[in-house]
Amino acid sequence: MIRVLLADDEAMIRAGVKAILAADPGIEVVAEAANGREAVEQARAHRPAVALLDIRMPQLDGLAAATEIRRVAPDTAVVMLTTFGEDDYIARALGEGASGFLLKSGDPRELITGVHAVAAGAAYLSPQVAHRVISELRDGRMSRGAAARDRIDALTDREREVLALVGAGMSNAEIARKLYLVEGTVKSYVSTILTRLDVRNRVQAAIIAYEAGLVDAQ
Template sequence: MISVLLADDEAMIRAGVKAILAADPEIDVVAEAADGREAVALVRAHRPQVALLDIRMPRLDGLAAAAQIRQLVPETAVVMLTTFGEDDYIARALGDGASGFLLKSGDPRELIAGVRAVAAGAAYLSPRVARRVLALGGERMARGPAARDRTATLTEREREVLALVGAGLSNAEIGRRLFLVEGTVKSYLSTIFSRLGVRNRVQAAIIAYEAGLVDAA
């Protein structure tokens, strides 16, 4: 069972998201919060596998809440809920350790897929959010064509692993796809992160998109 903390200051949005997640019998919303401070407190109390946070919330916004959660309860993966009107917030969140970005108005199946992906240790960018992230943060993080130069330093196997990270696969899924043990996948990722100069899977996924290793359509 995947435990989830859901935080949004709009009760209607919380109810809608909770109803979508309830369609998956393996996902359990264990707590709900109406602001960032409450979200942090509930994550500390319940220690869910996934914290699903709205970016704009009172008292403490989603980005600040995410930073505190990553510091206080690092085992909880953070997914940011965004809208196309929050471009500045998305750009700020790129390097802050979020494991995923989901669009509030996106396909409900993406919400479930995103929660499942980050719970399994993967990064998840819904395709429409990925295009916005690339437009906003790609130049800063990968400097456009330079991404291809950076990934050119990787071995063929490392590029395969990076492409699968960009596609949202967990370490276990990458291992099954490439016939590798999970420990070997982790070793590859450590080398990839070091060579690309990134800190987390989302940043690596963005470079994978920029380099053309993943289809963002």
Template structure:
């Protein structure tokens, strides 16, 4: 069972998201918050697997709440859920360590898929958000590619294999099955890769994997 914290200042929106999540028997909303400060407190007290945070909330906005949750409850994966898809929101959310970014206007199936993905250790961006990120990456690709290839020089051959699969969007369990490793070993590799590349999360690592040419 995947335990979820849902935070949105609009009660009707929370009800709608909760109803979508309830359609999947593997998902359980264990706590709800109407503002960012409450979301942080509930994340600390309930230890959910996934925190779904609206970006614009009173007392503490979703981005600030995401940063505090990542510090205080690092085992909780954060997914930003918003009606806004502006590039600056996306960049800030990913920089703060969010594992996913979903638009409220998206397909309900994206919400369920995203929650499962981040709970399994992968990253998830809604298709529209992914298109924005790819578009941003298209400019200056050669220069970034050279820089990315320099950065992965510090990785071992096995770490590069793991990074390539992270870039392909695989979860830790899927990587373990692909490389015939135990999941704990994959987690250790991913942690080492993030440290060596000096990035905060799998999304940033995946971008480097793409820029370095590890992912087709």
């Protein structure tokens, strides 16, 4: 069962999102919050697998709450859920360590897919957000490619192989099956990769993998 924290200052939005999640028997909303500060406290108390946070909330916005949740509940994956698709929100959300970014205007099935993906250790961006990120990376790839390749030089061949699969969006379980490894071994590889690359999460590692040419975006 995937335990989820849902934070949004609009009660009707919370009710709608909760109803969508309730359609999946493998997901349970264990806590709700109406502001960012409450979301942090609920994350501390319930330690959910996934926290769905609206970006614009009173007292503490979703981006600041994401940072605090990473501190008080480091095993909780954060997904930003918002109506705003501007590039600056996307960049800030990923910079704060979010594992996913979903638009409220997207297909409801994306919500369930995203929750399952980040709970499994993968990253998930809605198709609209992924398009923006890929376009931005493509536009600036040549200027950042050399720096990214320098960063992955510190990795072993196996670690680069794992990083490429992280960049392809695979979860730890999928990587384990692909490389015939134990899932715990993959988890250790990913942890080491994040440390050596000095990044917060898989999304940021995946960006480096793309910039370094380990994986191509379609």
